[in-house]
Each structure stands twice: as structure tokens, then as C-alpha cells.
Amino acid sequence: MVNDGSGTRGLWEATAPPFQTGSTLSRNITVDVAIVGGGYTGCSAALHLAQQGAKVAVLEHMDIGHGGSGRNVGLVNAGMWVRPHAVKEALGEAKGSALLTFLGQGPSVVFDLVRRFDIACEAVEQGTLHCAVGAGGMREIAERARQWQALGAPVELIDARRTAQMLGTQAYRGSLLDRRAGTIQPLAYARGLARAAADAGAQIFTQTRIVNTARMANTWCVTTADGIEVRANAVIVATGAYGAHLNAADTVAGELVRLPYFNMATQPLTAAQRAAILPGRQGAWDTRSVLSSFRLDDQGRLVFGSVGALRSAGARVHHDWGRRALAKLFPQLAPVSFDYQWYGWIGMTSNALPRFYRLGPNMVSISGYNGRGIAPGTVFGKVLAELTLGHRSDEDLPLPLTDARRAVGRRIRSVGYEAGASLSHFFGSRF
């Protein structure tokens, strides 16, 4: 699952500062906490544990940010994908409100960490725009605005004229500006978190695939594919949608239906184009069910994304659609060509909310961010650190404990997403 041809992280790989701290684990070690997976969840947990003096090892199969954390769009959003009311309906008023408050503060936690640890990740705190397609899109964002404003969140409905000025296209009826949000270079942020964790004392091991965890005399023995052992009092499984090779990681991934999402990056725009397209550097996405997202990076490249996997026949279909769709959105960019393209897998859950598992004594995991994992991965990583240190109980968590169960028909549904996106893009933006 991890190595399914989606190796490249495209633009992010080309422009992220290198991460030189990691090495392959080559001898047996003993730590307080072993963390499997080097994305936002694992690296944030490692940072917050190491800051409290815990002896921590991050064990990453490939390299830091190999999974969603090195491939995403970089929209640092507050809350979850679903509307606030849906969170309360799923979790009840008390837990739902607690989760919304907790995740509403997520972006500020991310940007505070970026400042505090001087993480060079192109952070831009100018908000994000959810862009309305047609009358249905306007109803959707108006309802979201109403629900967030009732919670006191700094969100604002923007009319069509101002939306056009902020985006540089007249394609949308309006938009919802969330001032809590912003953008980052996602792989640079993941590496920055890992570097901060290492500076705080965490050991970071890359190219280190974990294949077994076994309980032995009140401790865990975590074993790599090379037979090296890590003895730990506690284990955090932070493998998300990229979990593989290990029972615990398979359990976590087993509840997730994997949705493919790709990004393509243009050449740097000219100064005139940059003055017209996203002049305020907000990140944006639209209300379509097969949605599109777009944002600028520090070099002025437009990063354009949508649902789909850039493999087999889909690679050509999505690439051609991207050129047509972007030329339609921003005619001044035609003919469009892309310097980079890459894709990754998003872990979706049945109710679009994350999952919190206790996989054994002192073995915990949080996953299932449904395409909104930058801020949640960061803050839930911190929560996992606090749980592991005993500074929080399960009841203090704004997320109920989940019984691990496999999503029914998850592979077929994942194939369905992939095929549906290809079909939609084959016909899309032709007229």
C-alpha cells in the first residue's frame, strides 16, 4: 500500500529544506515511547513528548512526510471537513462542541509552532476561501458561515465581486473567508516538526519499517523488518492512511476508505499574473463534490488539485483536465503547462470524523482526518503525547474511544472514488 507508485512529492520535494537528521535504525534501543510513522501526528507527538523529557523514537518506514503530510495542498484549516452541526450530531452537544473548539484553534497552534521553532515552510496566515459554485454552492457556504459564526468563529461571507478580486476569476458566486486559516509548504512543515523534535531530544529513524509489536513483561517490543528491536513503555501508531506491514497500522488504515487526490504546479506566474491571481495569497477550494483546490507557493507557482490518482489511464485524463480547467478558471494562464505533478491518499471515515483507538495497553492512535490533517494531525499529536504521559485521560479527549472495525467494501469504494474522478475529469471543462 505504501509503495504503490505514488512515490513523488513533486513541488514540495523540490522546494522543502532537506531533512538530514534521520538515519536507519541499526541497533536495539530502549525508549519511553516508540512512535510508528513520521507524518504530522507522529512528529508532533514526538516533539511534545521530548519537550517533557520523555525518551522518544520516531520510526518511519520511508522518510519524514512520505505519506499525506508531504503531499497535501497545504491548506491549514480549522475544524473538520463536515459542517459544525454534523460534528455535534455525531458526537453529542458536549463532545461535539469540545472538538469544534479544539480544532478551531488548530491553525493557530500550527502557526505558533512554525514561529517558535523557526520552521521555514512558506507559512502564510491570510485565511482560506471556500468558493461557491452556483446557487447550491452559495447555500452551502452560507449555512457554514451561519453555523461557524454562531460559535464565534471569525468567518465572513464574501460577495461575488470581492471574491473575483481576491481570486482573480469570476467563476464563483461568492466565498467563505476563514481568517483562522492559512497555507504552508506541507513537506517543509513536516520536516520542520521532525527537526524541532530532534532538537528537543527525540531520535528520528527513517527507512525503518516496523513489522511487529509484541507485549513482553509490561513493555512493548517493536520490531523492524531487519529484526532490530525497540523496547518501549508506550507505543503511538501514527500511520494514518499510509499504514501497512504492521497489524496495528493495518487496523488503523482498515477503517479508512482511501480517496486519491492530486496536485499539479505551474511555472512561476509573472508579476502581472500574480497581481491578479490570489493577490492576498489565500488558499482556495470549491464546493463541487469532485472539488478543485488552488493556491500559490512562495515562487508564485499555482498549485492546482483535485480528486484522482495520477496512475494508469487516470494520469493522462487528470493532466488534460487540469490544463483545460485551469485555462478556463484563469484564461490569462493559457496554454497551461505543469512543471510538477504528484498525488496521495486521503483517509476517509464513515462519518468524516477522526478515530481514536487504544490498540493495547499503552498503545494509542488517532487517524482519519478526512483530508483535513495539517492542524488536526498537529493538535492530536500533542494530545497523544499528553495521554501517553498521563497528563490527560481518555475522557479528557474531545474524541470518543473507537472500537476498531474495518470499513465495509473499503477497497471497492476507493476504486469507485478513483474511477468516478477519472470519469468526471474526462468529461469536465470541455465546453
Ligand SMILES: Cc1cc2nc3c(=O)[nH]c(=O)nc-3n(C[C@H](O)[C@H](O)[C@H](O)COP(=O)(O)OP(=O)(O)OC[C@H]3O[C@@H](n4cnc5c(N)ncnc54)[C@H](O)[C@@H]3O)c2cc1C
Ligand atoms: C493529496 C492530499 C491533499 C491533502 N490536502 C490537505 C490540506 O490541504 N489540508 C489539510 O489539512 N489536510 C490535507 N490532507 C490530509 C493530510 O495530509 C493528512 O491528514 C495528514 O498528513 C495525516 O498525517 P499523519 O501524520 O496522520 O499521517 P501520514 O502523513 O500519512 O504519515 C503516516 C506515516 O506512517 C508511515 N508508515 C506507515 N506504515 C508504517 C510502518 N509499518 N512502519 C513505519 N512507518 C510506517 C508512512 O510511511 C507515513 O510516512 C491532504 C492529503 C492528501 C493525500
